[in-house]
Amino acid sequence: MLTNSDNELLCRVEAGQPMGQVLRRFWVPGCLLEEIPPAGQGPVRVPILGERLIAWRNAEGKVAVMAEVCPHRGASLMLARDEGDGLRCIYHGWKVDVSGHVIEMPGEPKNSSMCGRVNTKSYPCREAGGCSGSIWVVVTRRRCHASLGWIFRPVTPW
Secondary structure, three states, X not given: OOOHHHHHHHHOOOOOOHHHHHHOOOOXXXXXXXHOOOOOOOOEEOOXXXXXXXXXXXXXXXXXXXXXXXXXOOOEHHHOEEOOOOEEOOOOOOEEOOOOEEEEOOOOOOOOOOOOOOEOOXXXXXXXXXXXXXXXXXXXXXXXXXXXXXXXXXXXXX
């Protein structure tokens, strides 16, 4: 039987916790593909490893997984307007693309360099498993060395 402290050590998966640091080295399932609405219909909440994340699809069909908060004032991007090529925050109108880069800032002049420097946390994700597949995410900013090759192997008859 585990002690209380051992149980806490193994069950806490938030950022900064030992088990959270271990799990962030690997691909983890985020959600089913069918749970992500088509482009233009907004994001869906995807809580992974204690992080508040959203998943959404742009007009080209690319899926993105990123932090739920806007990099400007922390408003929820879950309430953002999906404009196909990006999510527009309802608070000040900043527009974020699938890579997490802010691509439009209505309050800034057209030649401002702020757009290229401000980002939100965006995480690598992959679709796997065919038509009824899922989204796999690495919840870290560092490069993940773990492979998803085992998902694409054929099912054995036994």
